[in-house]
Amino acid sequence: MNYKKIYRDKDHSGAYLFYGKEKYLIENAVGYLINKYVKGTEAFNYTKFKGSEVKPEDIISACETYPVMNDKKLVLVRDVVDFLGENDLKDSFYDFLDDLSDFVILIFWDTGSLKKTTKFYKFFKKKDRDMDFAKLSPADLNNFIKGYFIRKGKEIGPSELALFISESGYNSKNEDVSLLDLKTEMDKIAAHAKDKKILREDISSSITENIDTNIFKFLDAMMGRRSEEALKELHNLYKLGEPSLRIFTMIIRQVKNFLSYKILSTKNISQADIMNKMEVKKYEFGKIRSFEKNFTKEFLIDFYEELIKSDELFKTSSIDEKLIMETLIIKYCNKF
Numbered sequence: 001m002n003y004k005k006i007y008r009d010k011d012h013s014g015a016y017l018f019y020g021k022e023k024y025l026i027e028n029a030v031g032y033l034i035n036k037y038v039k040g041t042e043a044f045n046y047t048k049f050k051g052s053e054v055k056p057e058d059i060i061s062a063c064e065t066y067p068v069m070n071d072k073k074l075v076l077v078r079d080v081v082d083f084l085g086e087n088d089l090k091d092s093f094y095d096f097l098d099d100l101s102d103f104v105i106l107i108f109w110d111t112g113s114l115k116k117t118t119k120f121y122k123f124f125k126k127k128d129r130d131m132d133f134a135k136l137s138p139a140d141l142n143n144f145i146k147g148y149f150i151r152k153g154k155e156i157g158p159s160e161l162a163l164f165i166s167e168s169g170y171n172s173k174n175e176d177v178s179l180l181d182l183k184t185e186m187d188k189i190a191a192h193a194k195d196k197k198i199l200r201e202d203i204s205s206s207i208t209e210n211i212d213t214n215i216f217k218f219l220d221a222m223m224g225r226r227s228e229e230a231l232k233e234l235h236n237l238y239k240l241g242e243p244s245l246r247i248f249t250m251i252i253r254q255v256k257n258f259l260s261y262k263i264l265s266t267k268n269i270s271q272a273d274i275m276n277k278m279e280v281k282k283y284e285f286g287k288i289r290s291f292e293k294n295f296t297k298e299f300l301i302d303f304y305e306e307l308i309k310s311d312e313l314f315k316t317s318s319i320d321e322k323l324i325m326e327t328l329i330i331k332y333c334n335k336f
Contacts, residue, residue, distance in 0.1 A: 001128050001129070001130050001131055001132060002131075002132060002134075003018075003020070003025060003026075003029060003131045003132060003133045003134075005128075005131065006029050006032065006033070006131060007029075007032065012033060012036075012037070012072075012105050013072075013100070013101075013102045013103070013104060013105060014097075014100050014102075014104070014105070014106065014129065015097045015100055015106040015107075015108070015124070015129060016105070016106070016107050016108070016124070016129050016131055017080070017107075017108045017110065017114075017120075017121065017124035017129060017130045017131065018030070018107055018108065018109045018110065018131050018133060019080075019109075019110035019114055019130070019131070019132060019133065020110075020131075020132045020133030020134045021133070021134060021135050021178060022133045022134065022135060022136070022178060022179050023111070023133075023178065023180060024178065024179040024180045024183065025133040025179065026109060026133045029131070029133070030076065030107065030109070033074060033105060033107070034046060034074060037070075037071075037072040037073075037074060037105065038067075038070060038072060038073065038074050041067075041068065041069060041070045044067070044068035044069065044070070044073075045067045045068060045070050045072065045073040045074065046073070046074050046075075046076075047062045047073070047074070047075045047076070048076045048078070049062075049075070049076065049077045049078070050078055050079055050082070051077060051078055051079030051080055051081065051082035051083030051084075051086070052079060052082040052083070052086060054077060054083060055087065056087055056089060056090075056093050059075065059077060059106070060093075060096055062075045063075055063096075063100060063101070063104045063106055064101075066103065067103055071103060072103050072104075072105060073103060073104055073105070074104075074105045074106075074107070075104065075105070075106045075107070076107045076109060077106070077107070077108045077109065078109045078111060079109070079110075079111050079112065080108045080109065080110040080111070080112070080114055080120070081110065081111075081112035081113065081114055082112070083108075084114075084118065084120055089119075089120065094119075094123055097123070108124075135170070135178075136179070138171070141165065141170065141171075142161060142165075144179065144182075145161060145164065145165070145182065145186065146161065148182075148183065148186050149186060149190065149198060152186070152187075152190040153190075153196065154189075154190050154193060154196060154197070154198055155196055155197050155198065156197075156198040157197065157198070159200070160198050160199065160200055160203060163200055163203055163204075164185075164186075164189075164198075164203050167203060167204075167213070168181070168182055168185060169213075170182060171281065171284075185206070188206045189202050189203055189206045192205065192206045214233055214236050214237045214240065215237070215247075215250055215251055215254050216254070216287070216291045216294075217233045217236075218230055218233035218234060218237065218251065219251070219254065219255065219258075219294075219295065219303075220291075220294050220295075221233055222299075222303060222329065222332060222333070223294065223295050223296070223299045223303075225332070225333040225334075226333065227329055227330055227333035227334070230329045230333065231326060231329055234247075234325060234326070234329065238322070244321035244322055244325065245314065245321060247325075248307075248310070248311070248314065248321070248325065251307065252304070252307050252311070255300055255303060255304050255307065256304070257278060257280065257284075257288050258288060258291070258292045258295050258300050259297070259300040259301065259304065260277075260278050261274065261278065261288050261289070261292050262292060262297050262300070263297075264277060264278070271285075271289075303332065306328060306331075306332050307328070310324055310325070310328045
């Protein structure tokens with residue numbers, strides 16, 4: 001169930017499951033319910049538990065206690081996966097969830113990756129109480145960004161908005177960029193911008209480059225066999241805080257994407273069919289199309305073979321992963 005139901009419903013009671021990638025949206029929803037129902041009486045009517053520490057009987061006790069000087073009380077259980085791992089829930093607990101008093105709002109917050117095959121998830125799914133705080137759709141993302149800048153006393157136009165989204169990497173299938181990350185970038189841009197209207201220069205000079213852009217620059221340097229530049233771009237990737245193995249995996253993936261596009265482009269099929277066969281989203285496909293002309297098919301095949309050799313080293317040796325990558329760069333750039 002889409003999380004917007006929380007805001008559409010006029011009244012709330014009973015048990016909910018909050019889950020999804022967007023922690024920022026979950027925090028906002030919890031804050032909304034606190035302000036609506038228990039603001040000013042939190043000390044008496046708002047109870048928080050950690051999943052690793054709470055027992056089912058603690059939750060039952062908290063929910064059965066009447067609110068103080070208020071019509072509602074709110075109980076929050078964070079880290080659902082930890083809670084389920086520590087406790088073997090009996091049918092009686094699910095009966096308790098079914099029979100909660102109208103004065104209770106009980107929220108289970110999944111901060112991990114709750115499997116949708118579990119009895120716990122299916123319980124909430126069946127009752128339309130599974131609130132999915134997924135990544136925003138393009139339209140909602142646009143509204144979120146524009147609204148955030150307005151609250152900062154700034155305005156952003158369509159062109160600048162598109163640039164910001166592109167540079168942020170939020171819509172990229174292979175990136176874990178969240179709204180919290182966007183908020184950090186928008187705070188920097190708003191602080192940097194001298195005028196009320198956000199300019200392209202404000203974005204370019206403030207935003208942290210996303211991993212896709214850095215990988216494209218890295219591959220461009222590798223194809224030109226410019227070892228110093230390639231090493232610089234590799235270190236830029238490390239500066240983004242990405243683990244070495246993930247960077248390596250991402251590089252392999254992009255090389256395969258470029259190679260797939262070049263091969264499929266020779267066939268008599270549409271760009272839409274190519275995108276579907278590659279199983280990438282429109283945003284990422286656009287980037288692949290923009291950059292693929294920078295790389296020859298021969299380079300991609302040759303470099304992919306070198307990556308596979310290095311992958312074996314990753315898996316079978318105790319050599320430092322960064323050293324393996326740097327050795328690959330120097331070896332490949334000095335080849336021939």
